[in-house]
Amino acid sequence: MYSVKQADKTNSAGKRNTETEERTRDRVLQGVLSHGPVSAAALGEHLNLTPAAVRRHLDVLEADALIEVTLLKKHGAGAGRPARRYVVAPQGHARLGNDYLHIARNALKILQEKVGDAALASFAQERADDMERRYRPIVEAAGTDIAARAEALAEAMTKDGFVASANSMAPPRRQKLPEHLLASIQLCQAHCPVRDLAEDFQVFCDKETEIIADLLGVDVRRLSTMAGGAHVCTTHVPLLRSVETSE
Structure with missing residues (x-):
């Protein structure tokens, strides 16, 4: 039984x-x-x-x-x-x-409407400045090689929840490309903590791209963003030179 x-x-x-x-x-x-x-x-x-x-x-x-x-x-x-x-x-x-409170989006909209775009840009810049302050020592410790700096930046961003990776890109065989595309890295972010906000306020993506360029010491190009509908945020990083450091 x-x-x-x-x-x-x-x-x-x-x-x-x-x-x-x-x-x-x-x-x-x-x-x-x-x-x-x-x-x-x-x-x-x-x-x-x-x-x-x-x-x-x-x-x-x-x-x-x-x-x-x-x-x-x-x-x-x-x-x-x-x-x-x-x-x-x-x-x-x-x-x-990344399911933040809707109050965050509403607060930024009010800030933009009542104070203006400059205030919104200043808010996004403060976030970017904080990222740079925390990442700068980590990236600098990697030396002057851009690939090493990109790898160090990816690891630091991953600890902040971006799930980032630095992937070397090789041009297809027998395909002639401009010199600046022959050696490059794609810095990919599989998760964005501010994705929902960036959909309405592109300035977050713009400031983040500027910080990546400043930290790596080269001109970078944002190829895609999750806020723009892509599955990952992808930044093209050219590998043309080592970063010059000031004495």
Whole structure:
């Protein structure tokens, strides 16, 4: 006869299994954030999960609108079918921690309307100045090599929740490019703590780009932003010279 004690054990085991599944699903979501755009196979390797397990969690996260599929064309792949890659959806970013209070957006709108654009720019500049003060010693410690400085900056930004990476870019074979594009790095940010605000106030992106240029010591170009609808914020960093330091 099925006892109450057996029922309790069954319920307890079911609860533990559910909690384990939820923790693993959160790991998968974090993995997509850190490595996206990423394939299911590559994500499984990163997280040490079986293909069946990672796809099961990806299906649930996609059904919950926390992640979405983007189609990427591989370099040199010709006219073949684009590869399916997973990225975090806007709702997923909110779950991961950028669901700020609407009062922040309203306060900035009031500031802009009552005081003017200069006041809004000053507010964004203070945030950028704080980033520069904290990142400057870290970047300077990396020396004068731009690639090393970019890597140090990416690590510092990751600790602040940007999930940043510095990726070396090589031009396609047999393709002639201008000299300034031959050696470069893409500084990518998979998460933006002020994404929702930057959608309405581009000055946050502009000031952040200026700080990246100042810290790396080269002219950079913002290729994409999450505030503008992209899946990641991408900054093009040319590698033409070492940074000159003052004595």
